[in-house]
Amino acid sequence: MTADPVARRDTDAAGEGPALSRAPSTATAPIQRQVFTRGRARFGDLLPAEWIKLWSLRSTAPALIGVVALSLYLAHADPVRATFDGTVWLLPMLGAGALGAQSIVGEHASGLIRTTLVAVPDRGRVVLAKAAVVAAVAAVFGLVIACGDLAVVSSRATGFAAVPSLAASAVLTLACALVGLALGTLIRNLAATSFGICVVLGFLPLFLKPDQNRWATDVANALPYYAWGRLTGAGHASATTTASVAWGTLAAWMAASIVLTLTTLNRRDV
Amino acid sequence: MTTSADRARFADLLAAEWIKIRSLRSFYGLFALGLTIAVASAWFEGRHVRVAPGAASFFNPLIYPFNDLTWTFLAVLAASFGALSVAGEYSSGLVRATFTAVPSRHRVIAARALILAASMAIFGLVDAVASVPTAGVALSGQLTGLSLTNPGVQRAVLASTLLLPVAALVGMSIGAVVRHPAAAVTTAWAALLFLPDILASGTLNLATLAEGAPLSVWTAIADTQAHSQHPAPLLSTPVAWILYAAWPLATLAATIVVVGRRDA
Numbered sequence A: 001m002t003a004d005p006v007a008r009r010d011t012d013a014a015g016e017g018p019a020l021s022r023a024p025s026t027a028t029a030p031i032q033r034q035v036f037t038r039g040r041a042r043f044g045d046l047l048p049a050e051w052i053k054l055w056s057l058r059s060t061a062p063a064l065i066g067v068v069a070l071s072l073y074l075a076h077a078d079p080v081r082a083t084f085d086g087t088v089w090l091l092p093m094l095g096a097g098a099l100g101a102q103s104i105v106g107e108h109a110s111g112l113i114r115t116t117l118v119a120v121p122d123r124g125r126v127v128l129a130k131a132a133v134v135a136a137v138a139a140v141f142g143l144v145i146a147c148g149d150l151a152v153v154s155s156r157a158t159g160f161a162a163v164p165s166l167a168a169s170a171v172l173t174l175a176c177a178l179v180g181l182a183l184g185t186l187i188r189n190l191a192a193t194s195f196g197i198c199v200v201l202g203f204l205p206l207f208l209k210p211d212q213n214r215w216a217t218d219v220a221n222a223l224p225y226y227a228w229g230r231l232t233g234a235g236h237a238s239a240t241t242t243a244s245v246a247w248g249t250l251a252a253w254m255a256a257s258i259v260l261t262l263t264t265l266n267r268r269d270v
Numbered sequence B: 001m002t003t004s005a006d007r008a009r010f011a012d013l014l015a016a017e018w019i020k021i022r023s024l025r026s027f028y029g030l031f032a033l034g035l036t037i038a039v040a041s042a043w044f045e046g047r048h049v050r051v052a053p054g055a056a057s058f059f060n061p062l063i064y065p066f067n068d069l070t071w072t073f074l075a076v077l078a079a080s081f082g083a084l085s086v087a088g089e090y091s092s093g094l095v096r097a098t099f100t101a102v103p104s105r106h107r108v109i110a111a112r113a114l115i116l117a118a119s120m121a122i123f124g125l126v127d128a129v130a131s132v133p134t135a136g137v138a139l140s141g142q143l144t145g146l147s148l149t150n151p152g153v154q155r156a157v158l159a160s161t162l163l164l165p166v167a168a169l170v171g172m173s174i175g176a177v178v179r180h181p182a183a184a185v186t187t188a189w190a191a192l193l194f195l196p197d198i199l200a201s202g203t204l205n206l207a208t209l210a211e212g213a214p215l216s217v218w219t220a221i222a223d224t225q226a227h228s229q230h231p232a233p234l235l236s237t238p239v240a241w242i243l244y245a246a247w248p249l250a251t252l253a254a255t256i257v258v259v260g261r262r263d264a
Helices: A005-012 A027-041 A041-054 A060-077 A088-109 A112-119 A122-153 A161-185 A189-209 A216-223 A224-232 A241-269 B010-021 B024-047 B068-092 B093-103 B105-138 B151-178 B180-199 B206-209 B214-222 B239-259
Strands: none
Touching: A027 B206, A041 A060, A041 A088, A041 A122, A041 B151, A060 A088, A060 A122, A060 A161, A060 A216, A088 A112, A088 A122, A088 A224, A088 B010, A088 B180, A112 A122, A112 A161, A122 A161, A122 A241, A161 A224, A161 A241, A189 A224, A189 B068, A189 B180, A216 A241, A216 B010, A224 A241, B010 B068, B010 B105, B024 B105, B068 B105, B068 B151, B068 B180, B068 B214, B105 B239, B151 B180, B151 B214, B151 B239, B180 B206, B180 B214, B206 B214, B214 B239
């Protein structure tokens, strides 16, 4: 925060003056190397780039705030609820999924992805930067809603193991955002991606519940929604696994989403 | 009568709308996906039931071919398609060409609604007729009554055939109001599945409102609720039929008003 990172890098090795203006006059190796470093985006540059892309969309902030407000209103209005309400938490899950999907599909729709990958040919780093930014925003988003939920609940229930619930909720929205990113990379059309997110994150847990036959129970236990339910004790939404398996399920969804995003974007033309 | 040659007749509009729909690849994907899901789900639901001897009367056999979440999925497919048939035209710009060719917007919307409803009704009929014997075979030796000649089954098939056009017309109004394809699809999911679920789960204490949702109305007409000690409250059949007719008509009227009043 002390100085503009680009300006600092210009002057660091050369002593004074911007490196690019000196390059033609002195064609020595150090200068060439320095020109090369100057031109290459570091990971620290990719994160702000993705941050800017995310928030320069008009709809991002209002959509997130809208979901937070609606979730907290529903949490407040529910007369019978004791802890986290699974059905209401479908909203933040879908919101986080849409956030992740929009971050990649929007680039494909506008053609910005070509500029991005020309500027940073290493697609893996672009994906990691995008995933990091989206995941951080989604985790804060989930944490805010979970804290709000707890604030509403704490007046009615005591002895509630708050920290694992808060952590699980943040990880849930984080995982959902990465799932959205992966589906968006795979499908590349926003309407179809939204449909896919609604199916994977919203419909599957309502269709396959962990109290049915063996096959459905196994699949339900592997869904992020029920893993989260196991960790928060959400009513009607608990997987029939141990807590560590539930954490592992959430981690597996995150890892699989990242791998899917990386391999898909690396193998495809843009 | 001199103008009649220049003016597009309603039959021309129907032909135009049919070309628009059938030229969408997703139209055929929707048919294939919906039929696969319907048949696979009927088989899956039927195979995983163990009926104790003499307990068959406690089971409602209709919940296997007409599983509520499977048919919610089919309804959302139809609603999403309906939403995209309107929203997609706005995002591609085709709507401007359409309204330049036919300035009378309500006739365009009426033609599209008719084509959409007819194709979705065929879609629903095929799914329903395929699901019944599938579940019947999967349940053979355990439950009887899943025959297409059974009046109860016929009523369920009729209600399910109508479910997809009803959902598609609800979807059209969502597409007309929202107009952004992705937002319209998400809204269709929320309107048909997530919102009624949240209302019925006790939140807001508005379970009565959830009873009027299209899928609850379908459950009431088709009698596709599992027999249990505490069944979810449903509307009486006559009221349900009225609402089943009111949903598509009201949303079609909304679509016509919204499309007519907004800039294309």
